[in-house]
Amino acid sequence: MRAWAIVPSPRLELDSLSKRYGDVVALDECSFDVGAGELFGFVGSNGAGKTTAMRIVLGVLEADAGHVRWDGAAITESTRRRIGYMPEERGLYPRMKVGEQLVYLARLHGLSPAAAAKSVDAWTERLGVAARRDDDVQKLSLGNQQRVQLAAALIHDPEILVLDEPFSGLDPVAVDVMSEVLRERCDAGAPVVFSSHQLDLVERLCDRVGIVRDGAMVAVGAVDELRTGKTERLIIDAPQAPDGWADGLHGIVNSARRNGATMLEIDSTADDQQVLQAALSTGPVHRFARERPSLTELFRHAVSAEQPS
């Protein structure tokens, strides 16, 4: 029955992108996709290929091989005009007024003069740089220049957002504004891809993350999915417990003492209630916590794992 068919939401797909600079492999069959209304965090060490991948999506670079698709079709110039992009190398015309510059960029994205002016007013207001519209960009503080840069990425009401390190160099207030804006765009149905080294932020914000190493994706999925099969930890603060109190309990992979507390690495067969019982039998227990591996740990694990040869 056609009526039951689910209309798939459009996806931004990066399909087997490869790019070399001479002998250096920047991207090696890198693939991932981001659905409409999804916030995707793109993480990896410096030089892992994040920026190269984003540049290819924007057509600033050409891939040696592979495809970028939006809604199933190869990305075109008119699609690219509907992407909001924040390059890693921030840049605006230093000797051009904030307002004029944003209007210009909006018009390059196809907005009419009236729509461009309206949008510039709205975004400079929202990002707290409205009072600086008539100042040259070079007169602004670095923080305010970042806000203008974000405005430049959003000025044309983009359908897709691709942001390279949007949080770097932002003060905590601006980080909040940025997070809010990303969430909002995403709720409005835009696929949002951003790269960041602030993994706690990525973990908190993103629906899915992709970890890239040496130009290839080594893990893609929701953070919870990436945790599957990974060891978790129990932290038990039982001051009177003797060394080795937990030895012999089922599912303990490793144990260590840290600041008087015991840290147990457990696998999925472990029974935390049994561990608690054992701890209580040694005396008082001030703290008993189950810790799941953070994205930082998952990341470390992913980028340090032996490369399959």
Added chain:
Amino acid sequence: MTNAERPHRSLDALGVVALVARRELLTRLRSKVFLITTGIAALLVVAASLLATSISTDEGTDATIGVPAGAPTLPDQIAAVGASLGLNLDTEEVAGIEDGRAGVRDGDLDAFVMPDGERLSVIVESDLDPELESAFNVLAASTVLDREITDLGGDPAAVNRAISQAAVNLETLEDPRFDVERLILGMIAGILIYGSLLMHGQALAQGVVEEKSSRVIELLLSTIRPWQLMAGKVLGIGTLGLIQIAVIAGAGVISAVATDALTISFGSIAGTAAWLIVWYIVGFFGYALVLAAVSALVSRQEDINAVLTPVLMLIISGFVIGISVLPSDPDSAVIRVMSLIPTFAPMLMPMRLAIGGVPAWEALLALGLALAMIPLLIWVSGRVYRNAIMRTGSRMKLRDAFRAAS
């Protein structure tokens, strides 16, 4: 949300080029440097034509001569003698010799003349200007001559009229090909096109490097194609230069016509201005393409001179050779050949055309050759620019930029 609800208009490739050109034009049109340079250049051209006026048609008085009352024919005689010697002599009637002396002493009169029997008496302050001395000698001679004619029963006025009408019949074997005014016109044309190419060519190059050094290039190229950016910049700055040269040339033409400064026809002044604009367009287009490409090779303003110098040297050498050879040898064979070569034609051809005497085939050949270069330059420069514009860091080699696959 469907596309229809979005505020995105369709924007075609040329629309993008127009937007880029518009930004280049408007931001520069408002710059103080541009306004001041244009104003000064226009003033200089106007001043030059005013200066030409005061030299060529001098309506001032060279000397004021006092004459005594009761010598009614003397003022006319003095004026006539002065005119025959190219002097503009004014006369002023004074009551008598004492008033004449006083006038000379006060400086109101340059000299006081009065008939003294068969001779002329002249009173001056300290010494007699040699030109005035000749005038007075001629005057004295003609006074004597007039009296002799009268004594012989003739009519001095009729004889004088006959003498003044006597003139030699001049037959020239060759037309004078180069006159000074046209040479000056040629030099002005050369200076304008040279200054304009140099100024706007460098502005273009700095603009290209500014986009690289400020990194705004990546944001731009995520929306528009390199060729659109390059074309927009060349057209925008080219239009700016065109406006400037039209204002300056226009000011020159108008002031030359208004003050009647030049004896050459309005047609040839307007023709010079028109050729100037044609050659500015062709020359700027050609050089701008090359300058945009070579400046894309560097990422910092500090490195720009190294890549610009070889190109600017072509402009400078063409101009310098023209301005140093043409005034003394307007028909120089070297200049004739060089003015056909596309690299030098934009500077030399407008100078030659303003001076005159350029065969039509030479003018058209030079233009044709220069125009033929443009598609080649678009191809080569577009390729170099596209390959080099996103490379940051050290200066890229031209050959690598030409070869590199983007």
